Structure formats: structure tokens, C-alpha cells
Amino acid sequence: MRRVGILGGTFDPPHIGHVILANEVRSALQLDEVRFMPNHTPPHKKKTESISNDERLKMLELSIAGEPYFKLEKIELQSPGPSYTYNTMKQLKEKEPDTEFFFIIGSDMIEYLPKWYRIEELVELVTFVGVKRPSYSSETPYPVILVDTPQIYLSSSMIRDKVKKGKSIKFLVLPAVQQYIEVNSLYES
Structure with missing residues (x-):
């Protein structure tokens, strides 16, 4: 049986925290692969004025x-409407x-699990793997394997804000992603 990790998110843009996290979990759980799964419309977030799905995919490919x-998992981008993890x-x-x-x-997201769509059925389909983030709890009534990873306080919104303000994002995203953002004038005000 293949063991596959799924890392979902908006990836707007993908940053080094995403790839470090994926690598650490893959190694700790001896997964065959980790798929980066960009969502179409996350039900728990408001859509920002940001960039196209094609641009997010390109930056993930570069990452x-x-x-x-x-690997890339495009299933949620091919489904209309909100991206509910259970359906996917x-x-x-x-x-x-x-x-x-x-x-x-x-x-x-561990803290948010009780609010997930069809969570009781979802825990029958997947094994949740949790990684710590600063200032959040890992307590939950649901089964979650906790993996110790380097805690990097970094977010896509922080990167978008830096670009908008003309500040450097060097070392926060991979060099190819930084170049793509600059060449295509993404996230600028």
C-alpha cells in the first residue's frame, strides 16, 4: 500500500515553510510522496484579490x-465551488x-478540526498529521499524529505584504519563485 501525504493550501505564494514541512513529514513517516494540493476556494478563508490559479500552480511547480x-495534486482546482477536504x-x-x-x-487547523465539514467521516478516510505552529494548540478530540518539525513563523500573507511594500522576500521563497514573482509583478500594489 502506498503512503501519500497531502499538503493542502492556497499557496499564494508557496514559501520555504511549505517545502520544509513537507520534507520533514515525508521523512518522519516514511511516505512514498507528498502531494501539494492547491485549493480552489477554501471554505474557511475569504478570497483575496490575489493571483490566478495558473500562477499559483506555476509557483508550486517551481517550488x-x-x-x-x-508532486502536484490538482483535483481541487478542477472542482467548482468550495474545496471541502471530505469531498476531495x-x-x-x-x-x-x-x-x-x-x-x-x-x-x-488542528484547533479548527471540530468545525471541518463532515469531520467524523473524514477521519475514516485519512490519517491527520499535525505540525506545530507558534501560538497554536495541538489539542483536539480527533486522532492526529504529531510530527516534530522546525517551527518557522512564515505565512503567504506576510510575503504578499512584503512584496506590496517593496521589501525583500529573499530566503522566504525559493529563488525561482522569487524570480517568477518579480518578473510577473505579482502582489505589487
């Missing part, structure tokens, strides 16, 4: 280029019945 254990994972399990899925979340 994982050359990493044999990292049900589809993936139907397509890949011989795969064990590990859904990777930060402590901010």
Missing part, C-alpha cells in the same frame, strides 16, 4: 522542481483505493 518525492479525499480514495492518505495540517 518542487527536482524533488522526486514531491473521498474522490481520491475512490481513484486510489490502495493508497493510505496522510493529510498534513498545522496547529492552527
Whole structure:
């Protein structure tokens, strides 16, 4: 049985925290691969005025280029409406019945699990893997494997804000992503 990690998010833009986290979880749980799954419309976030799905995909491709254990999962971008993890994972399990899925979340989402759509059924489809984030609790009534990873306080919104203010994002995103943002004038005011 294949063991596949799923790291979902807006990835607007993807940053080094995403790839470090994916690598640490893959190594700790000996996963065959980790798939980066950009969501179409997250039900828990308001859509920002940001960038297109194609631009997010391109930056993800640049972020994982050359990493044999990292793949893109586009299923949520191909589904209209809000991206509910239950619906997505049900589809993936139907397509890949011989795969064990590990859904990777930060402590901010661990706290939010009781509010997830169809959470009782979702925990039957996936194994949740939690990683700590500063100032969030890892307490939950749901089964979550906690993986110790470097705690990096970094967010996509922080990066967008820096670009908007003309500040450097060097070392916060991979060099190819930084170049893509600069060449395409993304996130500028």
C-alpha cells in the first residue's frame, strides 16, 4: 500500500515553510510522496484579490522542481465551488483505493478540526498529521499524529505584504519563485 501525504493550501505564494514541512513529514513517516494540493476556494478563508490559479500552480511547480518525492495534486482546482477536504479525499480514495492518505495540517487547523465539514467521516478516510505552529494548540478530540518539525513563523500573507511594500522576500521563497514573482509583478500594489 502506498503512503501519500497531502499538503493542502492556497499557496499564494508557496514559501520555504511549505517545502520544509513537507520534507520533514515525508521523512518522519516514511511516505512514498507528498502531494501539494492547491485549493480552489477554501471554505474557511475569504478570497483575496490575489493571483490566478495558473500562477499559483506555476509557483508550486517551481517550488518542487527536482524533488522526486514531491508532486502536484490538482483535483481541487478542477472542482467548482468550495474545496471541502471530505469531498476531495473521498474522490481520491475512490481513484486510489490502495493508497493510505496522510493529510498534513498545522496547529492552527488542528484547533479548527471540530468545525471541518463532515469531520467524523473524514477521519475514516485519512490519517491527520499535525505540525506545530507558534501560538497554536495541538489539542483536539480527533486522532492526529504529531510530527516534530522546525517551527518557522512564515505565512503567504506576510510575503504578499512584503512584496506590496517593496521589501525583500529573499530566503522566504525559493529563488525561482522569487524570480517568477518579480518578473510577473505579482502582489505589487
